[in-house]
Every structure is written in C-alpha cells, then in structure tokens.
Amino acid sequence: MDRRYSTWCAPLCALAIIACSDQPDAPSPMAPPAAARDASPSGSISASQVRALALSRGFAPVPDAPKVRPALVKLGQALAFDPILGGNRNVACTTCHLPDFALGDAKELSVGEGGNGFGPARTHPQGTFIARNAPPFFNLATMRHLFWDGRVELTAPGHVNTPAGNQITPAMQRSFEYGAISAIGMFPVTSRAEMRGLSGNELAAIPDDDNPAIWRGLMQRLGEIPEYRRMFRQAYPDRSFEELTFADASNAIGGFLVAAGYSANTPWDRFLRGNDRALTSAQLDGANTFLALKCSSCHSGALLSDDDFHDVAVAQIGPGEGDGTSLHDDFGRMRVTGNPADRYRFRTSPLRNVELTGPWGHDGSFRDLRAFVEHYSESDTKLLAFDPTTLDQSLQGTLQATAPDILLQRDPLLAGVVLTPDVVDKLMAYMSALTDDAARDLTHMIPLRVPSGLPVLPARK
Ligand code: HEC
Numbered sequence: 462m463d464r465r466y467s468t469w470c471a472p473l474c475a476l477a478i479i480a481c482s483d484q485p486d487a488p489s490p491m492a493p494p495a496a497a498r499d500a501s502p503s504g505s506i507s508a509s510q511v512r513a514l515a516l517s518r519g520f521a522p523v524p525d526a527p528k529v530r531p532a533l534v535k536l537g538q539a540l541a542f543d544p545i546l547g548g549n550r551n552v553a554c555t556t557c558h559l560p561d562f563a564l565g566d567a568k569e570l571s572v573g574e575g576g577n578g579f580g581p582a583r584t585h586p587q588g589t590f591i592a593r594n595a596p597p598f599f600n601l602a603t604m605r606h607l608f609w610d611g612r613v614e615l616t617a618p619g620h621v622n623t624p625a626g627n628q629i630t631p632a633m634q635r636s637f638e639y640g641a642i643s644a645i646g647m648f649p650v651t652s653r654a655e656m657r658g659l660s661g662n663e664l665a666a667i668p669d670d671d672n673p674a675i676w677r678g679l680m681q682r683l684g685e686i687p688e689y690r691r692m693f694r695q696a697y698p699d700r701s702f703e704e705l706t707f708a709d710a711s712n713a714i715g716g717f718l719v720a721a722g723y724s725a726n727t728p729w730d731r732f733l734r735g736n737d738r739a740l741t742s743a744q745l746d747g748a749n750t751f752l753a754l755k756c757s758s759c760h761s762g763a764l765l766s767d768d769d770f771h772d773v774a775v776a777q778i779g780p781g782e783g784d785g786t787s788l789h790d791d792f793g794r795m796r797v798t799g800n801p802a803d804r805y806r807f808r809t810s811p812l813r814n815v816e817l818t819g820p821w822g823h824d825g826s827f828r829d830l831r832a833f834v835e836h837y838s839e840s841d842t843k844l845l846a847f848d849p850t851t852l853d854q855s856l857q858g859t860l861q862a863t864a865p866d867i868l869l870q871r872d873p874l875l876a877g878v879v880l881t882p883d884v885v886d887k888l889m890a891y892m893s894a895l896t897d898d899a900a901r902d903l904t905h906m907i908p909l910r911v912p913s914g915l916p917v918l919p920a921r922k
Pocket residue numbers: 541546552553554555556557558571572573574591592593594595596597598601606607608609610645646647649650654655656714718
C-alpha cells in the first residue's frame with residue numbers, strides 16, 4: 462500500500478486488505494480501491510484504471526438536465542432577477558445568488574432585505590446577516606434534499622416535504638414539475654430577513670404563519686403587470702392567470718434554475734465520458750487520491766454528494782438559527798427531524814465548481830478552499846483552534862463556543878484522519894478538475910430588464 466494513504470485509515474485499511482485478498486469480489490468499503498493499491502511508487506496510474514474504479518463506485522458524469530420549455534425558462538429568469546418578489550421591492554433571488562459569483566454572493570453569510578450593494582461588497586446598516594452561506598444552484602435537478610438542512614425534500618415522485626406543511630396544497634404539489642427545486646422559490650419570499658422585510662409593505666404586514674396570504678399577495682403584484690400576465694400565459698397555456706398560484710411562479714424559477722444551473726463540462730465529466738486526456742496528470746493523481754480516501758464515501762455519485770447529512774466539524778459563526786442556549790447556534794438537520802443524533806449535521810455539498818463558490822461551509826466559515834480540505838486532517842484539533850480573524854471583521858466576534866459539542870457528533874469517518882501536505886496538494890488538483898470553465902462568467906444569464914421595470918439586480922460588473 463502506498464504510504465501516502467496510510468495516514469487516513471491505517472489499521473482498518475490493513476485489515477481490509479487482508480480481508481480483500483480472501484474475497485476479491487467483496488472489498489470492504491474501507492479498503493483503498495484497486496487503482497490506489499496498484500499505483501506505482503512514482504504515482505502514475507492509468508486513466509482507464511481510475512475511470513473504471515470511479516464508474517464501478519457509482520461516480521458518473523452529471524446526468525442530462527430535464528428539458529425545460531423556453532417560455533417557462535424565460536418567466537423563471539425574469540422572476541429570479543426581479544426585485545418585485547422582495548417585500549420592499551429591493552431584493553431579488555439574484556441579490557444573493559449572483560451570476561458574477563458562481564450563483565453565490567462571495568460572502569461568508571448573506572445580507573438580505575435592507576442591505577446595500579452587491580456581492581462581497583453588500584452590507585447591512587444594522588449589521589444583520591442571514592444565518593447561513595448562500596450555496597450555488599448547479600445541477601440540483603436530481604438532488605432530493607435542498608438547503609443545508611434538507612428542509613425542502615422530495616419524498617416521493619410528485620411530493621415535496623417543506624416547512625410549510627399542508628399550506629402547500631395538493632394542487633400546488635402538482636405544479637412542481639422539477640421536484641424539490643421547483644418548490645424552493647416558495648420560501649425566500651416569506652422570510653423577513655431574506656426578502657419580505659420587517660415593515661413598509663403589504664406583505665410584511667401579513668403574520669409569519671400565513672404563507673398562503675404572502676403567496677397570494679405576490680401573485681397579485683405580478684398580475685398587475687401585463688407583461689407578466691403574458692409571460693405566465695405563454696409558460697402555462699392551459700390555464701388562466703387567475704387559476705395559477707405562486708407555486709407556478711416558483712416552478713418557473715425552478716425551471717430556470719434547472720436550465721441555467723446545468724454545469725457538466727468539467728474535466729472530470731469529460732474524463733468520465735471517456736476522454737483520457739481531459740485530466741492533467743496531477744488531476745488524475747488527485748482523482749485517484751479522492752477515490753482512495755473517505756472523501757468519496759460522502760462526496761459520491763454523479764453530483765459528488767450522497768444527498769445525506771454529516772457533521773464534519775465546521776465551526777459555527779454568525780447569528781445562527783435560534784438554537785442552543787445562546788440562541789445563536791445552528792443544529793442543522795436536527796431542526797428538520799427533531800432527532801438529537803442529527804444535531805450539527807449538514808448536507809454533503811455537491812462539489813462541481815467548488816473552486817468558484819467560496820467562502821465554504823454551511824456558514825461560510827472557510828474563506829480558503831485549501832483550508833477547508835486541510836481541516837479534514839485532525840479536524841478535532843483544527844476545530845478547537847479555529848481562527849476567526851480570517852473572517853469578515855463584523856463576524857469575528859460571532860464564533861460560538863460549541864466546538865466540544867460539535868465534536869461529540871463528528872462523523873466517525875473523520876476520526877484519526879491525518880492528511881500530509883502532499884495529499885492535500887493532490888486533493889486540490891482534483892478540486893480544480895471539477896470546474897466548468899463556463900461557470901467562471903455567468904453574467905450572460907442577467908436579463909437587460911425585468912417586467913416590473915425595477916432596476917435589475919445585480920448590476921453588471
Ligand atoms: C438574502 C439572500 C438570499 C436571497 C434573496 C435568496 N436566497 Fe437562496 N439561499 C440563500 C441562503 C443563505 C441559502 C441557504 C439557506 C439554508 O440552507 O438554510 C439559500 C439556499 C438556496 C437554494 C438551495 C441550494 C441547495 O444546494 O440546496 C436555492 C436553490 C436557492 N437558495 C434559490 C433561491 C431563489 C429561487 C430565491 C428567490 C425566490 C432565493 N434563493 C433568494 C440566500 C438567499
């Protein structure tokens with residue numbers, strides 16, 4: 462076995478290799494995969510070995526995106542960029558998911574309603590942040606769980622579980638053509654901090670538990686604009702505007718996210734499709750390392766996410782979700798399931814374009830991608846020594862003293878993991894193979910104008 466891998470899982474791997482030699486057809490999941498074992502000391506592995514290993518373990522190119530009818534994409538694009546969905550008409554979906562910044566905002570934590578400026582320069586006069594980092598929306602069509610805690614979840618074909626419970630009616634469920642991603646637009650619009658605002662508009666006056674009234678209010682706004690009526694008619698030719706609900710608006714945004722967020726032209730995808738030259742030798746070595754290490758037990762499958770939840774010892778910063786005695790903690794998946802075993806678990810991040818989507822982690826507490834990868838090495842020590850001075854100044858004082866609690870729940874796969882700088886180099890080379898060059902500049906998504914006539918956010922660079 463190559464010594465470089467031995468630090469990750471030394472005793473177990475040794476056992477697994479012994480077990481494997483008896484049962485070649487049933488390798489232990491802990492065993493370093495064949496290509497890793499067969500690597501020559503110089504580290505040269507053949508492309509076909511790595512590809513065969515990846516495909517045999519369920520890795521695959523990003524599946525084709527569902528075809529979305531152009532009129533629906535057009536409507537969804539307009540809605541995603543139109544500040545009319547913000548209570549005070551000053552914040553759009555793309556205020557926090559900017560095409561200039563790989564569909565995130567390049568901030569640790571987003572700044573919502575009442576903020577000024579765009580992207581990393583956006584600030585709030587009261588210093589208010591959203592509790593979590595704004596993730597991108599690449600290739601989410603087949604993701605079952607959306608949001609860091611998976612609270613929007615496709616539980617069966619045609620049924621999405623959401624925090625709104627039965628306020629999402631069966632008719633609304635039927636509107637969600639693309640699963641969870643079609644439902645997601647229902648929620649930022651109801652959140653006061655993200656879009657609705659505390660006061661100053663008719664939506665802010667609605668009680669927090671009356672989502673249907675907020676959704677009706679939004680449809681009323683849209684219905685007052687003839688161009689939107691026309692666009693809805695083109696997107697939904699079988700129904701009149703009066704028959705539509707905000708679920709149909711959200712579904713259109715979902716259709717746009719599915720179409721615009723499709724990103725599959727990475728070196729890794731080209732490699733998996735059969736191009737031996739798609740990866741540099743460093744990336745090939747990196748891919749082999751990623752497959753050999755436990756990274757690939759969680760970051761697995763076509764999207765490099767198991768669509769499941771784990772505690773990987775990420776420090777907690779920011780205002781939090783109102784959990785814990787401080788009320789500034791974020792219990793992650795436990796907020797959805799109520800199960801204490803899910804405390805501090807967050808959804809495994811899909812990794813396409815990860816180079817471009819920083820800061821990283823559910824609360825953006827890593828401003829440096831290499832630091833995130835390195836933190837898997839002795840993550841207990843790293844978490845206990847987390848240095849908040851790397852963060853935006855206004856967040857430095859918000860580090861929660863919960864490291865010991867987070868470590869109690871840390872995924873057992875991380876125990877005893879030590880990565881040498883050389884291994885981190887390789888993993889970074891693999892991360893660079895996950896970038897679709899087209900995602901470096903997505904500003905072509907930005908419409909010149911939106912039907913409300915409000916200024917299009919964000920402003921072009
Ligand atoms: C104020 C900033 C802000 C605005 C405005 C905003 N978002 Fe988000 N978005 C976020 C944050 C923060 C998260 C992560 C929230 C969480 O996981 O709890 C998120 C999560 C998401 C996700 C989940 C991605 C994933 O990988 O699970 C999608 C999709 C999304 N937003 C789409 C939208 C749409 C559509 C709108 C407009 C209707 C919108 N967002 C408005 C900040 C924002």
